[in-house]
Amino acid sequence: MWKPDRLSDQTLFQQIADDLERRISYGEFPAGSLLPSERKLAEQLGVNRSTVIQAYAELRAHGIIESRSGSGTRVSKYKWGATPKHTPNWHRYAEGGNFLPNLPFLRRIREALGHNQTLIDFASGELAGDLSPVEEINLLMSEHEYTSYLGYDNPQGYIPLRQALVAYLKQYRGIQTTEESILITSGSQQSLYLITQCLLSPGDAVAIEDPSYCYSLPMFQSAGLRLFRLPVDDKGVRPDDIRSLYKKHRIKMVFINPNFQNPTGAVLDAERRKELLDVASELGLPIVEDDPFSLTAYDGVPPKPLKSIDPIGSVLYIGSFSKIAASGLRIGWMVAPHSVVERLADARQQMDFGLSVIPQRVAAQFLKSAYFVPHLERLRMHLLYKRDLLIEALHKELHELVSFTVPQGGLHLWCKIIPEVNDNKLLEEAIRRGVIFVPGSVYGSESGYVRFTYARARADEIGPGISKFSAALQEARVNKY
Known part of the structure; x- marks a missing residue:
């Protein structure tokens, strides 16, 4: 994701305003579309909210965006002057068609991983770079x-x-x-x-x-x-x-x-x-x-x-x-x-x-x-090692709060959360604390299951990752709704 250059001679708010204007002109934000809130955009860009407020004010002054109390900030329908110029309603097109988007949980996981590269990743179902040949x-x-x-x-x-x-x-x-x-x-x-x-x-x-x-x-x-x-x-x-x-x-x-x-x-x-x-x-x-x-x-x-x-x-x-x-x-x-x-x-x-x-x-x-057979042997050895680290961490951090069957192959551990918990609340708490996983309801199960993938996270991240998950689970149990 683009972020302003703090070493540039151009002010941060002007860089943000220029980037937004460019994205609007490219059709990423069509006429009438809702822009991120000042607070959310500030978090994404790593700047103060006041900087985003200045950027939005700059765009409003040029008639590119407009803000209404209770309705947020939107791209102006007449952003290029007094004469109406209609762009296609791309949101309507994007929401149409026969091919459905990914499930909301999967989109949220992808968004979180894209915005925060430091998340301990128990969600991605692929091999880490050091496990590939x-x-x-x-x-x-x-x-x-x-x-x-x-x-x-x-x-x-x-x-x-x-x-x-x-x-x-x-x-x-x-x-x-x-x-x-x-x-x-x-x-x-x-x-x-x-x-x-x-x-x-x-x-x-x-x-x-x-x-x-x-x-x-x-x-x-x-x-x-x-x-x-x-x-x-x-x-x-x-x-x-x-x-x-x-x-x-x-x-x-x-x-x-x-x-x-x-x-x-x-x-x-x-x-x-x-x-x-x-x-x-x-x-x-x-x-x-x-x-x-x-x-x-x-x-x-x-x-x-x-x-x-x-x-x-x-x-x-x-x-x-x-x-x-x-x-x-x-x-x-x-x-x-x-x-x-x-x-x-x-x-x-x-x-x-x-x-x-x-x-x-x-x-x-x-x-x-x-190279093929030695690679498979090394892969199995490392996956087994990571699986055992994950099981050890679950026993240490979660005691009787989870149950699972130990897998004899693959990349995943399917885990039942013993106490009642809201999937969305648990996922958001985990992301906030720096770890991510896939809620079981993504796979059609009832709420209260999680899939931990141990092939992506580094070995030294597995213990701390489960510790963060444990803290998120405790918080989600206290605030169920």
Whole structure:
């Protein structure tokens, strides 16, 4: 976020006024739109409120903004002189359309992290920089030529990467496939988006886990899908619940994250896996298996994916580099029947003509390199260490105020807050004290659950972060409403 330069010869208020005028002229604040309050803008910019008051006075003097008691400060509808000049009502456009915005809690978390880089981050579901294979990838890029061709690539994905994934999936996930049955995507979310847009229709009923990462993705509602929940216990979902949902609602697809499920960390029981595939076969139901966390198994023995024991091809399998290497590579994949891959690749070509070939080449080289296995071993070791630090801190700071099941892989710890607490109050108190997390209601659970992600925070931040959370919880309990 822009901030005024205190070393500049120009006064702070004039810098702020100039920046606001520029943003107004660019359409960031359309005519008639509400500007931040003086107090809020002063906090964001790190200046005294009186400085913002001066800046607003400067803009009012030029007719660019106008203030009314009780209505705040707005951009003037006639800001460029006496003659009315109408700009588009961008707020109305932004609030329209079929694609819904993120949930309010997620937008608040993103805003808080953007404004305060010092927050201890238990919210971001990605690896910290020191857990990613940065040195290894730099070495690979210095050893190989990546810029021989920079045109559009095959919309299904870079062929050598798909070939590398055939070997990877066979060796590490027990999945037999061919390069023609693999689609490269920018990650699991793009895979899910393509499925919801191309394989389903508005009004279709689908089953998702409860709680579930899928619940936090408005893309399902944007596609007009009806969501029905499958409760998750310590053994995952119950296959009989799928049969019941099919009878009641004629669900057309099941979305599941069976290995170190996000957010609970649960692993689908081996017997339930077989029953789930039997139910899918009986009903002709496709299963979408999202499997981002398996290779983080702390004992080094990842649970087998459903796809590896799928005898008739009921499962669409989704994977990604985001949770085992680096989210910034933007590399994911889907294993599906070739007819489905062709359909989704055609849609992808309409969207972006395919991914950049450079990260695909990097990913292909990394999968085939001698760096891959040592990186996974180091990743598991560090995640286990951070998990144990988090558990130790929870026991120390919160005693009997929380309950949880210790995850055996993944990046998250799903935590039940024993006393009654308001999610919004707890989140705001935590942010105020310098720590952030994801409230459980984001994933469809009732109030009083939290997801702590321990892959992003530094090891030396975990103890202090839980101490800050504990203080926030105590305050939220005192002032529930």
